[in-house]
Amino acid sequence: MTWLGRRDHWVFAALGAVLLGYFLFPFVAFLGRTTASAPAEAVSPTAREAAVNSLVTAPVATAVATVFGVPLAYTLARTSFRGKRLVEALVVLPLVLPPVVAGAMLLTGIGRFTPVGGFLAGLGLGLTDSRAGIVLAQTFVAAPFVVITARAGFASVDRRLEQASRSMGYGRVATFWHVSLPLARGMVLAGVVLTFARAIGEFGATMMVAFNPRTMPTAIWVEFVSGGVDATVPLALALLAISLLVILATQRIGRAPTLAGW
């Protein structure tokens, strides 16, 4: 309010508008192109199979990341211990690590010819080129989102509310369920939604760990190599729709994602 409509504001707005324009442009171009073709008819059996794979694996990866990531987030928000900086670095690592590198590193750990991967493959539970592999790749790359966001959520809960609850006779776990989690709910949910978005869009690490069975992103790549951009339209549209739903969800929760300091 205070700043709007004054004279030198345009400098900032104009520079910002350039970037916004660049974000908007492909979106408009893509939708323009799409309306020309008829997406529903063009859906190949490969694409269908990929959609099923993605819709099975991404929720599983999100669930795994949430179950283990939320307690980690709470621990990071509420305790201080030696080596905390290292633990924080480890949480951020998958976020800044290029996904193909993450994929290569995962392969050295769980590939068919490693001790762990070989043993499990012998039991018929192949960790590469399987749905399990996809979940592993997605979890590795996407889990930091829920940890980081939920941590910020817990940190923003007034510690005195937890102290009050403890003094009323509730233990730490009961206090977590009744006070901390309900109050951090928005941020935790936003983290879960972002993790899901990252998991379903995962490409680089999945390509390395489980090129087969196809997920939607790897299928887009395969279709693109064989049929050009137009062949990617059905899957790309589906993923775009999911992304828009994710944005809508985070805005509904009232927590658009940020990468602020913790």
Added chain:
Amino acid sequence: MTWLGRRDHWVFAALGAVLLGYFLFPFVAFLGRTTASAPAEAVSPTAREAAVNSLVTAPVATAVATVFGVPLAYTLARTSFRGKRLVEALVVLPLVLPPVVAGAMLLTGIGRFTPVGGFLAGLGLGLTDSRAGIVLAQTFVAAPFVVITARAGFASVDRRLEQASRSMGYGRVATFWHVSLPLARGMVLAGVVLTFARAIGEFGATMMVAFNPRTMPTAIWVEFVSGGVDATVPLALALLAISLLVILATQRIGRAPTLAGW
């Protein structure tokens, strides 16, 4: 302090430790594998070329994202206007959109057979399969990081400091340079560093828009297809080192990345 060393704390710590172990495991396995081979000898000419391409394009993309993204961040932090929610959604879109989809959408806007792309290709400035294409892909995918982080930084600057500066006779732009930017510096820098990390690791969109010339991530993929995991080691190691430097930098700045509410 308060929480440490009490009885039921282990529930949270134990669950969190599982995820931490999963983050740590590939890292250990990869470094174990790497020390076995001799990375320096194995560097192929393709890998060298890819490294040069990445080290040229990622800084350019980061610079572009910063120059346009920081003013956008400031505008979002300090003004309210109609349609702000839409602008926010547009900023978050590249973050949640799967990179391959971003690549496909970019291709529909700047591909060789589109009006814009065709026109520029006619002038000898091909936007696909060129360094320009790489920069475009990297900028699209990585720019939200600096916008979102810098915005949170500017939002955390007490508005009264800016009001005080204005009342002393400084205009809005002078106030931005002398007060807002210095005080938000940590967050802005953290955003720039994260944008760089995302740009240099970009894979999905780059594959679509500019499979050639190779960047480090695309080269890793190519080497992996032809030579297996071991062939990826030199480039993967280089990118891992960059990622660790990025984490160190953000921790030095005092701002590990988070995805907190804005």
Added chain:
Amino acid sequence: MLSVTGLTKRYGDETVLAALSLSVDGGEFVTLLGPSGCGKTTTLLAIAGHVTPTAGTVSIGGRDVTDSPPEARSCGLVFQQDALFPHMTARENVAYALAPHDPDEQRQERRVDDLLSLVGMADHAGKHPEQLSGGQRRRVELVRALATDPDVLLLDEPLTGLDRALREDLRAEIARVHDRTGVTTLYVTHDQTEALSLSDRLVILDDGRVVGEGTPRSLYERPPNRFVASFLGPSAELTATLVSDDPPIAAWCGHEFVLEGSPPGDQITLLLRPDDVGNSFEGTATARDVRVEATVQDASHRGPHSSVTVEAPDGTHLSLAVEGFPDLHRGDDLAVGFDAADLFAFAGGERCAVSRSREAEYYDEP
């Protein structure tokens, strides 16, 4: 020097300022006093140009600045909470304010020294805000606001959050700085004591409107309405009923008070300040017009005196001050007395004067 006319500010349906007008003469120290949420801070920010009013004009030094940006208004601003630039030292903070107004660096330096010395901060010039105590930060902020040699100095509850002794010190410091510099000052506060002790003139706000204006003494001794009377000092409310119209006479607890003028309605509220109440324990009740037998409800110690609450026969609670730590307990009988002239009578919010108590008349003619 400063004049605000018809200032109105609405946020959606909510009206924060309703056509507020006030003016401050050159060199005057005026306090804008009112409860939290009455629109004081909004008024200040609108004068400084940081809030755009919905309607009304602001003029400073005879110039209409309603549409000027803040940097063109020559207002020195001190906020309720610290607003020193944390990335600059005390000296740099003051120099930053000075820079746009005086390009001569040597003169700048001298003036920064002078200003810091004015508030005894010369020894701390090189410290960053986080190395200074709360009171020191306030002092630097005060002279930083003066550095631009502003037409108007605007202070927004600058003593909030400081402890009592420091408030007292800074209150004296602000008065001294005003005496020295003679800068036209508009001071915003919700604290009656600050307002009474500092100002040439008070403007009392309630709900975005001016409800009283005058010198501290005139407002305290002759409050124009009930809000001003009860806001400027704690007081008991005696609910009296009109028992006669001509002359208007209000009755309370067997005493009758002759009013002046013709009050609207027959519910009269009589306000009585604790300091005007005598008591039988100290023997200060007897010489008063009105004497009422009452019962102690509560005695709470305040150090030099105790605040004793008694219940009058009609259930009204009255407070009074008693020296030291008196031996008074709940249920004790305690007669209280006061003079009719010390009462403020209000009918429907407006004041009507109390000329005398009827019983007092009878006593005069035994």
Added chain:
Amino acid sequence: MLSVTGLTKRYGDETVLAALSLSVDGGEFVTLLGPSGCGKTTTLLAIAGHVTPTAGTVSIGGRDVTDSPPEARSCGLVFQQDALFPHMTARENVAYALAPHDPDEQRQERRVDDLLSLVGMADHAGKHPEQLSGGQRRRVELVRALATDPDVLLLDEPLTGLDRALREDLRAEIARVHDRTGVTTLYVTHDQTEALSLSDRLVILDDGRVVGEGTPRSLYERPPNRFVASFLGPSAELTATLVSDDPPIAAWCGHEFVLEGSPPGDQITLLLRPDDVGNSFEGTATARDVRVEATVQDASHRGPHSSVTVEAPDGTHLSLAVEGFPDLHRGDDLAVGFDAADLFAFAGGERCAVSRSREAEYYDEP
């Protein structure tokens, strides 16, 4: 009921509490009073189990709870700022506290109603904290802390941030609730007025140590040391010099004061409360032991009285209260008087009694 022994808390090199001991009897209302940063809140949190002490023991109801988690300590806690659960209504907040202690839902419901009624909040039971005013939130928090029927009620500056009238109301409310429930209470504050008016007993902290303990009256009238004397009320410091050793006599501005005991060192500080100073303007200076010609420095109005600061011949500044709005200005002559018995004399921080003023003796034998 509550007893703390040798409580010590260090953070790295910094010692926040230095072997603090205190005890509160069943049903007693004890106030822990001290300036900001003296360790009051840390003491409270250590008692409640939210801060782990470096050394020392805490026992509640005769049971050593030093190693017990907070949920096993039976402490009711009210924080300085709002700590109501924002996702629960007022009723739910109180019911949440009650739930672990009473599984019977009907009884629970009745008790919640009773508690909310106790502080007049029954009509607001269904509201969420953000719909309640600051005072209402404090009331709900107070009864929420009482809901668990705690062995000890711990209050950490519960009136901070409220405006004056509301503080006064809530102060009375807390006293009333304590009278009704008889709960053992430890109240932490930095506000002398609150401490003096509320407590059975005061414990005064400075820098992590107990520096004074006793009833409000005993501490106010016979402060054991200089810190307690000046912390419990504003006072002027007269710097006197020892002019004779046997009997010890201190001199200030031509007046000599006979001390009792043998003070260490020859610098004697005499503290004088504003309320004990008379003045020639009101004619209250003449009957005093000591009379000094002084000059007015400043007169600032406080409503019922004005605070006048004068400078004594040796440059000492003294404050005194004068009724109403006196016509006194900087530079006016004003004689002040006080009685030697009202002085607190301190040598090296410890108190020594003043028996009489020498000049007063001469006056007695003209």
